[in-house]
Amino acid sequence: MTRICIVSSHRAERGLLQPLINRLEAHPDFSLHLMELDPQFDIGSNCLEARSYLQAVKHDLMIIPCDRAEALAGALVAFELNIPIIHFHAGDVGTVCKDEVYRHAISLMASVHLCNGPSAKKVVCDMLQAVGRPVGCVYDVGSTAMDDIEIDEPVPDLSPYDLILYNPPTNDPELINRELDEIEELIDPDVTVFWGYPNGDPGSEIVIERIGDQFTFRNMPRPQFLGHVKNCRYFIGNSSSMVCEAPMWLSPEQIIHIGDRNRNRSFDDIQPGATDRIVGILEVTDCGPV
Numbered sequence: 433m434t435r436i437c438i439v440s441s442h443r444a445e446r447g448l449l450q451p452l453i454n455r456l457e458a459h460p461d462f463s464l465h466l467m468e469l470d471p472q473f474d475i476g477s478n479c480l481e482a483r484s485y486l487q488a489v490k491h492d493l494m495i496i497p498c499d500r501a502e503a504l505a506g507a508l509v510a511f512e513l514n515i516p517i518i519h520f521h522a523g524d525v526g527t528v529c530k531d532e533v534y535r536h537a538i539s540l541m542a543s544v545h546l547c548n549g550p551s552a553k554k555v556v557c558d559m560l561q562a563v564g565r566p567v568g569c570v571y572d573v574g575s576t577a578m579d580d581i582e583i584d585e586p587v588p589d590l591s592p593y594d595l596i597l598y599n600p601p602t603n604d605p606e607l608i609n610r611e612l613d614e615i616e617e618l619i620d621p622d623v624t625v626f627w628g629y630p631n632g633d634p635g636s637e638i639v640i641e642r643i644g645d646q647f648t649f650r651n652m653p654r655p656q657f658l659g660h661v662k663n664c665r666y667f668i669g670n671s672s673s674m675v676c677e678a679p680m681w682l683s684p685e686q687i688i689h690i691g692d693r694n695r696n697r698s699f700d701d702i703q704p705g706a707t708d709r710i711v712g713i714l715e716v717t718d719c720g721p722v
Contacts, residue, residue: 433463436714437491437515439482441469441502442631444672447654448521449497451579451707459711465489469502471632478505486513493714495520496542499535511541518544518714521575523552523559529601540565544717546710548575571713574706577676582655586663594620595664597628597671600635601693608638611670611691618668618688626660628652628671670694 436456440446456464467485469478482505494510496503497520510517519542524535539545539556540563547553553572560567596615600608619625627648630636652660661667662681667674670693678687 433461434493434714435463435465435489435491436493436495437465437467437486437489437510438495439467439469439497439503439506441471441478442500443651444631445497445500445503445521448576449495450654451576452495452520452710454580455707455711456714461715465491467506469506471500471502473502475501475505475508478502479509482506482509483513486510486515491515493518496538497521499524499531499538501530501534504534504537507538507541516544517542518546520546520710521548521552522570523547523555525552525555544569544571544713546571546573546713548573548706569717571709573709573713575676576706576710578680579705579707581658583662584653584655584659586659590663591624592665593624593626593660594666594668595626595628595660596668597673598639598669598690599631599671599693600633600639601670601691605635605638607691608635609642612639612642614690615668618666623665626664628657628669 438449438453438456440449453464453466456462467482469481473481478501486509492515494506494515495518496507496510499521507517517538519538522535522539522542522545536559539559545556547556547570550572553570556570557567560570598612598615601611625646627643627646629643629648629650630639657673658677661673661678664682664686666686666688667678667682668688668690670690672694674687674689675694
């Protein structure tokens with residue numbers, strides 16, 4: 433039986449990982465373990481946590497998602513311990529920030545790369561070729577964002593509302609107050625506004641203080657969150673869900689991006705069924721040496 437460890441730390445990538453987690457937990461040939469790392473810890477602390485966990489339990493594969501600092505910590509330890517890494521959502525393109533560097537660093541250490549479309553696959557292949565790393569196990573599988581999707585519709589008599597979800601930019605925290613000013617200028621005082629709590633990155637405390645006692649939600653279950661996205665009047669902010677799930681239901685005019693956090697991001701290739709393609713790859717892929 434193949435023992436697989438998945439790194440999870442944050443609500444955003446957990447939503448993407450959940451369909452895969454469900455399939456692997458039910459698969460007779462895989463033994464799945466989740467390593468939860470804390471987004472409030474620095475990379476060094478999460479490296480210590482990951483080392484303790486991975487030295488205590490032997491794993492055949494590590495699935496490292498996306499581009500957060502916690503994911504990088506898990507990848508660094510797995511790479512040092514010679515545990516083959518599968519990079520989930522490799523090659524995504526965003527703004528020039530720390531996440532971009534973290535993502536490429538994880539890809540450099542990975543043996544298998546799972547990309548959410550042909551453009552992401554090209555990014556990974558070009559980067560690996562540029563540094564002389566093997567390019568043989570780069571797969572365009574699509575995104576799991578729309579797999580096993582469930583929508584919990586808001587109550588029918590809910591008045592028209594706007595949805596705001598703003599996360600602090602990782603490359604320039606000084607932008608936070610300026611971008612929040614821009615958001616507040618867009619708020620219609622006669623319309624209900626739902627504010628989502630930020631993602632916990634540095635600067636989140638500034639956002640929370642600015643939100644104050646306005647109606648907020650912290651970690652709304654994904655089906656309920658998607659129901660609110662689907663039925664809002666406008667979706668304002670810089671969440672990746674604005675370029676991932678929201679275009680399934682909202683027109684471009686209803687999605688108002690603030691700042692550069694989503695610049696260059698594209699999820700045009702999203703198609704249901706990515707999870708089953710990934711499981712098929714795991715069933716036959718020999719990651720080989722790191």
